Amino acid sequence: MQIDSKTILTGLFASPSFHSISPIIHNNAFEKLRLNYAYLSFEVNKDNLKDAVQSIKTLNMRGVNLSMPNKKEVIQYLDEISETAKLSQSVNTIVNDNGILKGCSTDGKGFFKSLEEEKIFIKDKNITILGTGGASIAIISQAVFEGIKNIFVFKRDKNWEEQKKILDNIASKTNCNIELNSLEDKNILKRKVEESDLLINATSVGMKEDFSLIEDKSFFRKDLIVSDIIYNPSKTKLLQIAEKEGCKIINGIGMLLYQGALSFELWTNKKIPVDYIKEIIFNYFK
Template structure:
């Protein structure tokens, strides 16, 4: 790293809270080094309260851009100049590109999620998905899955301030795609169990399972799962969440954390900043074999 940084190095950030667990700096800095690109990627622990100042710093410091993660993916929109069509449809941003002071927001989470399943040789098109969460991760996952051809989505969300966004997601999916989306209260456990019983994939797109909620899971009974389904937790720190452990105890064959999604969404962001393809096979081997990053 010290050999690469000089007076011409361009900074790219990651703004989220919490964020010290992130694998993104490892992924991007190694990709920059592999391709000989003069960029540096740093993580900044920024929540909603400091987000406006942090985004303004992108302009002030002439940063090339930044990734955005929870809890900032929707709140950040108000501080940007433009949105890509996908970000506008999703009402969420996970990538900012700075072009001479003009900040454009993009979302790469949805395509990253779908591509990560493709990487595993799995196809959920024409099938039923159960999804929990309608925030900055759940929204692009739901909408991209519907656009790509998932037949049915049962969306579960708590009756909290994000419920309105969940209603919006279902409305957009039903009006703009061929997918049928239905919204349910996460508190209704009997309905949750019923919808899981015949789905092809269950995806938890909430923060449950990561610090400080690492000892929790939205599903605690292994009998709710069936072995032929996919269980996907968008959390990747810890590498194995409580949800994943429960799914494995139920004999579910395809159980994943969010590393694959992180890798693929990161590759798309990398392209937006550098106009270069990330050396994805090299990075995949690097981050998937790094068992020290828990």
């Protein structure tokens, strides 16, 4: 890759940002397609997010991705947001069109594309999802259009009314039933997992060594699919437990790849070379 005075800058605003492989994905794709773009990772949190967003215009960046903890906070600093982003109240991609910053959400579509790659189709099925952060709401917002029957959502006991309002709004625009429950109620959690075909962890706890939310192995059964949207480590404690109990497991690498592919297309109007990038990612985590 050659950097010159005409190179177009893109990047990631996240905290922490050091673990991200997004620069590897995008820079290899730019190079493969011979596009004069570059992708850098920036440490950005709520304390410097406003200034960072302004820098997109100042530096004439083409756009950025956003990860925790910026996906909701960033909305107030944007000029407009897409319909999907409005529904999810979450933005993971900003596109700079001649100084107009538009927020988009590619997380949900990326997640379900990753399931399709694994030959998993969830129409008319039930899912349980842990967490109500930006990625979780994005997945839920897309799930209602994927034909899912019931979505059982579990969250910690804070910001309850705010999150319930968002979920009720999503449910009101679709035929999908969405239930919000407390993550502290293990009995309800166990019952809803038993009713579900897919369990998704969309909290950050998977980045820690232990996973205390689900300690009872009876939560898991062989026909349950367990997904953790975290990709580093590639096999979280939750996935290790689920795999040992015979569940099919899916980490966040596929979601990362496909949400990134959608962002890439928004910035460049080009399709990312998926097979080429997939091989790079898999080799990276060997």
